[in-house]
Amino acid sequence: AQSVTQPDIHITVSEGASLELRCNYSYGATPYLFWYVQSPGQGLQLLLKYFSGDTLVQGIKGFEAEFKRSQSSFNLRKPSVHWSDAAEYFCAVARGDTDKLIFGTGTRLQVFP
Amino acid sequence: DAGVIQSPRHEVTEMGQEVTLRCKPISGHDYLFWYRQTMMRGLELLIYFNNNVPIDDSGMPEDRFSAKMPNASFSTLKIQPSEPRDSAVYFCASSLTSGANVLTFGAGSRLTVL
Numbered sequence: 045a046q047s048v049t050q051p052d053i054h055i056t057v058s059e060g061a062s063l064e065l066r067c068n069y070s071y072g073a074t075p076y077l078f079w080y081v082q083s084p085g086q087g088l089q090l091l092l093k094y095f096s097g098d099t100l101v102q103g104i105k106g107f108e109a110e111f112k113r114s115q116s117s118f119n120l121r122k123p124s125v126h127w128s129d130a131a132e133y134f135c136a137v138a139r140g141d142t143d144k145l146i147f148g149t150g151t152r153l154q155v156f157p
Numbered sequence: 158d159a160g161v162i163q164s165p166r167h168e169v170t171e172m173g174q175e176v177t178l179r180c181k182p183i184s185g186h187d188y189l190f191w192y193r194q195t196m197m198r199g200l201e202l203l204i205y206f207n208n209n210v211p212i213d214d215s216g217m218p219e220d221r222f223s224a225k226m227p228n229a230s231f232s233t234l235k236i237q238p239s240e241p242r243d244s245a246v247y248f249c250a251s252s253l254t255s256g257a258n259v260l261t262f263g264a265g266s267r268l269t270v271l
Binding site for chain 1: 161190199200202205207213248250254258259260261262263264265
């Protein structure tokens with residue numbers, strides 16, 4: 045069965061600093077990969093997704109993620125973090141277009157001014 | 158579109174009582190998902206529907222939980238009887254057939270069972 049691991053439970057960065065959130069997946073074939081963001085008291089919102097093609101995908105709010113098959117990773121990056129990026133970030137994996145999503149445990153991002 | 162609408166946003170009840178959570182998906186979305194979020198277990202998929210038919214209910218914790226989707230615009234998640242360990246935030250999400258895992262989430266229903 046596929047699974048997804050987010051090794052960092054909590055990350056703190058200063059506003060303006062760069063950010064990288066880690067995500068590793070376990071699946072035999074190329075999975076569908078996603079990053080979702082959850083602001084306090086809200087549901088999850090899709091940031092970006094990877095299905096195939098270019099391994100560097102762009103998302104909303106200035107985020108990007110890179111699929112690295114050799115490392116089974118799909119890390120999320122942002123060159124300059126804003127205070128409004130403070131939220132919880134979830135990586136997720138699915139086997140195909142109609143398969144259910146499996147979420148990681150999330151990484152809570154705190155941003156200091 | 159108003160997005161995925163869930164009600165109630167907050168529910169406080171006593172152990173043993175019946176709880177019903179409601180969800181209205183986005184019009185035209187063929188998939189509907191119920192998730193539960195807790196600190197201990199994160200986001201868990203409970204059940205999902207495709208065209209109103211339950212496809213996978215393997216995540217439903219036990220017989221006290223049931224979910225229905227009588228039509229394309231309405232779904233319920235019922236807990237009877239409720240227990241304190243059911244306290245969590247329950248999310249409903251919907252998606253199009255062409256991207257069943259590109260989910261639009263509701264704001265969630267926070268359930269507290271005393």
